[in-house]
Amino acid sequence: VRVEVVPETGSTNADLLARAPLLSEALLLVAEHQTAGRGRAGRSWLSSSEHSLTFSLAWKFDGGPQLLAGLPLAVGVALGEALAALGVQVQLKWPNDVLKDGAKLAGILIETQSAPPAQGGGTWAVIGIGLNLVMPDEVEARLGRSAAGAPWLARMERDVLMAALLDALAEALRLFARQGFAPFCARWNLRHAWQGQTVVILDHGQVVQEGLAAGVDDSGRLLLDTAHGRSTVLAGDVSLRVK
Numbered sequence: 001v002r003v004e005v006v007p008e009t010g011s012t013n014a015d016l017l018a019r020a021p022l023l024s025e026a027l028l029l030v031a032e033h034q035t036a037g038r039g040r041a042g043r044s045w046l047s048s049s050e051h052s053l054t055f056s057l058a059w060k061f062d063g064g065p066q067l068l069a070g071l072p073l074a075v076g077v078a079l080g081e082a083l084a085a086l087g088v089q090v091q092l093k094w095p096n097d098v099l100k101d102g103a104k105l106a107g108i109l110i111e112t113q114s115a116p117p118a119q120g121g122g123t124w125a126v127i128g129i130g131l132n133l134v135m136p137d138e139v140e141a142r143l144g145r146s147a148a149g150a151p152w153l154a155r156m157e158r159d160v161l162m163a164a165l166l167d168a169l170a171e172a173l174r175l176f177a178r179q180g181f182a183p184f185c186a187r188w189n190l191r192h193a194w195q196g197q198t199v200v201i202l203d204h205g206q207v208v209q210e211g212l213a214a215g216v217d218d219s220g221r222l223l224l225d226t227a228h229g230r231s232t233v234l235a236g237d238v239s240l241r242v243k
């Protein structure tokens, strides 16, 4: 995987989406400072240069984007296991967040686009990750206790941390390309933040379902035990809250 570090950019995801059609191999883009970080559905990701790690990885998969539905969860597993190996225990919130003690330590945003025929077709996934090291005051003021840092990681050499995460991610992406989400299912459920808790599913701010969170199935859909039996929830643009 080729690695590029830039001092500052708006969004590493936006940069790699623009560059993907010209790439000949996977590329990791690390921004020392990201000024317009993105979340899902137009939300934003806040970060500051000294206190966060922000990067995106462009990776090409065979086949169409529908095969990548479980990818954010597989990436969560890879991050969770890598962080645990570095001494930071985290939990996973469906579909795309990494929590520490119930607060968001890292966010994952995956955007896809089809690869041109000249690249042999397939789909580029741009996997963006923002990881809080220390919670900067300005972010804390805006997000309050819903965001967490990991001071232990902040004390590590930044490049060593990045290399450990890249190793774990590349290994997970290779496995996902061969076998999809299935080999990650049990590993995700082991770290499920809200297992057995009552949760609600929000669609555009409206509660559309309520039930006990029962983990994910082997395509990464959330299993919900509701008053009407078990239902499965597709990630799409829904959000999850503990009730």
Ligand code: ATP
Pocket: 038, 039, 040, 041, 043, 044, 045, 046, 047, 096, 097, 104, 105, 106, 107, 108, 109, 130, 132, 139, 143, 146, 147, 148, 239, 240
């Ligand atoms: P939801 O939080 O509604 O379930 P989500 O988890 O999909 O949605 P994302 O779109 O992945 O949220 O991330 C964007 C959200 O994360 C922002 O709306 C904000 O609430 C929160 N956020 C932004 N910056 C940070 C940060 N540095 N640390 C923790 N949380 C952040």
